[in-house]
Amino acid sequence: MDHHIIIIGGGASALMLASLLPKNTATIIESNPKPGAKILVSGGGKCNITNSRMGTEYFLGDTNFVQEPLKKFNEKALLRWLERQNLNPVLRKETQYFCKDSAKELLDIFLKESKKQTLCTSEQVLEVTKRDEIFYVKTNKRTHTAKAVVVASGGLSYPKIGASSIGYKIAESFGHTVVKTAPALVGFTVQKEQFFFKELSGVSTDVKILVGDHVCEGALLFAHKGVSGPAVLDASLYWEKGKIEIDFLPHFSWKYVQGSKKQISSLLPMPKRVTKAFLLQFQLEDKPFHQCTKEEQETLQTLSHYSFAPAGTFGYAKAEVTKGGVETSEVDSSTMMSKKEEGLYFIGEVLDVTGRLGGYNFQWAFSSAYSCAKHLSRTFS
Numbered sequence: 001m002d003h004h005i006i007i008i009g010g011g012a013s014a015l016m017l018a019s020l021l022p023k024n025t026a027t028i029i030e031s032n033p034k035p036g037a038k039i040l041v042s043g044g045g046k047c048n049i050t051n052s053r054m055g056t057e058y059f060l061g062d063t064n065f066v067q068e069p070l071k072k073f074n075e076k077a078l079l080r081w082l083e084r085q086n087l088n089p090v091l092r093k094e095t096q097y098f099c100k101d102s103a104k105e106l107l108d109i110f111l112k113e114s115k116k117q118t119l120c121t122s123e124q125v126l127e128v129t130k131r132d133e134i135f136y137v138k139t140n141k142r143t144h145t146a147k148a149v150v151v152a153s154g155g156l157s158y159p160k161i162g163a164s165s166i167g168y169k170i171a172e173s174f175g176h177t178v179v180k181t182a183p184a185l186v187g188f189t190v191q192k193e194q195f196f197f198k199e200l201s202g203v204s205t206d207v208k209i210l211v212g213d214h215v216c217e218g219a220l221l222f223a224h225k226g227v228s229g230p231a232v233l234d235a236s237l238y239w240e241k242g243k244i245e246i247d248f249l250p251h252f253s254w255k256y257v258q259g260s261k262k263q264i265s266s267l268l269p270m271p272k273r274v275t276k277a278f279l280l281q282f283q284l285e286d287k288p289f290h291q292c293t294k295e296e297q298e299t300l301q302t303l304s305h306y307s308f309a310p311a312g313t314f315g316y317a318k319a320e321v322t323k324g325g326v327e328t329s330e331v332d333s334s335t336m337m338s339k340k341e342e343g344l345y346f347i348g349e350v351l352d353v354t355g356r357l358g359g360y361n362f363q364w365a366f367s368s369a370y371s372c373a374k375h376l377s378r379t380f381s
């Protein structure tokens with residue numbers, strides 16, 4: 001037997017698990033030439049590690065399942081662990097913790113800590129089978145044997161840095177259900193009625209987006225192909241199809257501007273370019289607000305509840321995460337072990353748990369890895 005534990009994938013959850021396990025107990029198998037590629041590109045290169053506002057309400061999926069790992073290793077525990085490794089993340093945007101200068105600061109810690117395990121890179125896992133209590137992990141290079149296998153292979157987003165569907169395939173081969181996957185934390189493409197957004201490419205404005213019962217606040221960024229930015233990315237978590245409603249004037253009250261002599265483009269608190277683009281669409285000229293007819297005022301007020309159906313999303317190529325994944329009711333939330341196959345574990349994004357924008361996905365990767373590590377350490381010590 002090579003090692004007791006094989007970890008499939010060398011991303012965030014795998015590296016945390018390898019760091020927490022006793023020395024020489026695990027082998028990480030990563031298809032990329034180097035582990036942790038996604039960490040390096042995350043958070044604009046500074047990795048949004050976690051958030052001071054933590055709770056199950058920031059996650060999509062079964063909140064009962066998320067609760068236990070999050071309780072065992074929450075944002076405070078994570079920050080304490082990082083502090084012990086001499087990493088003190090900095091707070092940005094009030095609640096989000098980032099690496100001070102570069103995501104490499106976090107990756108370096110993981111590379112140092114996980115050195116106590118064996119790391120196989122440029123090796124792609126193809127299949128996992130089990131016979132007589134032994135797992136056989138077939139790769140493009142050889143077949144590893146193990147007593148336990150942890151699937152930490154992530155989701156389908158960002159295929160250019162190694163994402164694959166292997167985790168779902170392994171889950172299904174052991175009788176697990178995989179909840180339909182979709183790109184999430186991703187921009188929306190638009191239909192022809194909104195093609196004029198393209199003219200605003202690069203402009204950002206604060207909005208409130210209503211998707212079903214969910215309200216997502218923050219910046220909206222007009223993009224060449226549609227809309228992006230933090231509020232849109234969060235909204236994509238809850239969108240499947242149909243209309244969304246955008247309030248382009250979230251801190252503005254029409255009540256207090258009645259009779260105003262200001263030009264419309266000076267009155268409305270959004271970038272002038274945006275106001276002018278909408279005026280063009282509404283076939284309204286930019287004039288003093290008090291000169292608008294009742295009907296024209298009503299047209300302008302639709303900016304507070306602008307409703308449209310996105311054509312789709314920018315897809316996995318641009319999505320920060322994959323929603324859906326391994327059905328969590330079939331996994332034990334206190335150990336991350338499959339309820340269908342003893343010794344098979346799932347951690348991180350491969351599970352049907354998706355966090356909102358703001359460091360929640362890394363927190364989930366680390367919290368689920370921690371629960372798994374505690375159990376495996378007891379089992380294999």
Ligand SMILES: Cc1cc2nc3c(=O)[nH]c(=O)nc-3n(C[C@H](O)[C@H](O)[C@H](O)COP(=O)(O)OP(=O)(O)OC[C@H]3O[C@@H](n4cnc5c(N)ncnc54)[C@H](O)[C@@H]3O)c2cc1C
Nearest residue numbers: 009011012013031042043048125154162348349359361362
């Ligand atoms: C551009 C971008 C920015 C992001 N920014 C943030 C952020 O700031 N904060 C945040 O919380 N989240 C962020 N995320 C999301 C976060 O990176 C993921 O949720 C997190 O990395 C999931 O960890 P994981 O270990 O489950 O999977 P991953 O980190 O994706 O790791 C999975 C690993 O498995 C490997 N693998 C896949 N298939 C195979 C195979 N067949 N054989 C061997 N290895 C395989 C992959 O190469 C990969 O290294 C971002 C994501 C992207 C794409």
